[in-house]
Amino acid sequence: MGSIFDILGPVMVGPSSSHTAGAARIGMVARQLFGRQPGKAAVYLHGSFAATGKGHGTDRALIAGLLGMKPDDMRIPDSFKIAAEEGMAFTIEPKEIREAHPNTAQVIMEAEGVDPMKIQAYSIGGGRIRVCEIDGIDVNFSGESNTLIIRNLDEPGRIREVAVALSDAGINIATMQVFRDKRGGHAIMVVETDQIVPQEAMDDLASKDGIIRVKFLLAN
Numbered sequence: 087m088g089s090i091f092d093i094l095g096p097v098m099v100g101p102s103s104s105h106t107a108g109a110a111r112i113g114m115v116a117r118q119l120f121g122r123q124p125g126k127a128a129v130y131l132h133g134s135f136a137a138t139g140k141g142h143g144t145d146r147a148l149i150a151g152l153l154g155m156k157p158d159d160m161r162i163p164d165s166f167k168i169a170a171e172e173g174m175a176f177t178i179e180p181k182e183i184r185e186a187h188p189n190t191a192q193v194i195m196e197a198e199g200v201d202p203m204k205i206q207a208y209s210i211g212g213g214r215i216r217v218c219e220i221d222g223i224d225v226n227f228s229g230e231s232n233t234l235i236i237r238n239l240d241e242p243g244r245i246r247e248v249a250v251a252l253s254d255a256g257i258n259i260a261t262m263q264v265f266r267d268k269r270g271g272h273a274i275m276v277v278e279t280d281q282i283v284p285q286e287a288m289d290d291l292a293s294k295d296g297i298i299r300v301k302f303l304l305a306n
Contacts, residue, residue: 109143110148110162111215111229112193112208112209112215113153114154115151116205117153124152125173126175126195127194129178129192132190133190143163148178148193149174150168153165153169188208190207191206203220204219206220220274222267232304233277233279234275234278235277237299238298239297240273244275255286258281260280262275262276263276
C-alpha cells in the first residue's frame with residue numbers, strides 16, 4: 087500500500103519534493119549519522135541533482151539539512167548565509183558516480199576531534215530517501231523508522247551481542263540488516279526498532295569491544 091505522501095506530497099519548502107525536500111532529508115540524516123553539525127562539508131551532486139539542482143534549491147536544501155533543518159523549515163533558502171554565520175564551511179560540486187541513482191548526493195563531513203564520515207544517498211520522490219553507502223560500505227535503508235546504525239568489526243558473535251543488549255533494554259527488533267566491506271573487515275548493522283533506543287543502551291553497545299560507532303535515527 088502506498089503512502090499518503092505519494093498523493094499529497096510532504097509538508098515542505100518547495101519547489102520539488104524529490105530535489106528539495108528529499109535533499110533536505112539527505113542532509114538531515116547525514117548530520118544525524120555524523121552525530122553533530124559538521125565543521126566542514128563537501129557535497130557532490132550526481133545526475134539530475136547536478137543538472138537541475140540549483141534551480142530546485144537542491145544545494146541549499148542539502149546544506150539546510152546539515153544545519154539540522156527539516157524539509158518544511160522556512161529558512162532553507164537562506165541556508166548558505168546561516169552556514170556562514172554558524173561557521174560551517176562547505177563546497178558543492180557536480181560529480182559522476184558510477185551506477186548511481188539520478189538523484190544522488192555524496193556528503194563528506196568533518197569536525198574537530200572526530201573521524202570524517204562519507205554518506206551517499208538518493209531521493210526517490212515524495213520527500214523520501216534511501217541511504218546507500220556509509221564510509222564505503224554499501225547499505226540500504228530509509229531512516230523513516232526508528233533505526234539503530236552500528237559500525238563494528240566483522241567478528242563472530244557481534245550480531246548476538248547487539249540482539250541481547252537490545253532485548254535487555256526492552257527493545258524489540260523489527261528488522262535487521264548486516265552489510266560489510268569484506269569478510270573479517272568492517273560491518274554495519276542497520277536495526278529498525280519498535281521503540282526508541284535509550285542513550286544508556288547505546289552507550290552500553292558503544293563500550294563493547296569491536297563496536298566502533300553507534301548512532302540512532304528517530305522515526306520521522
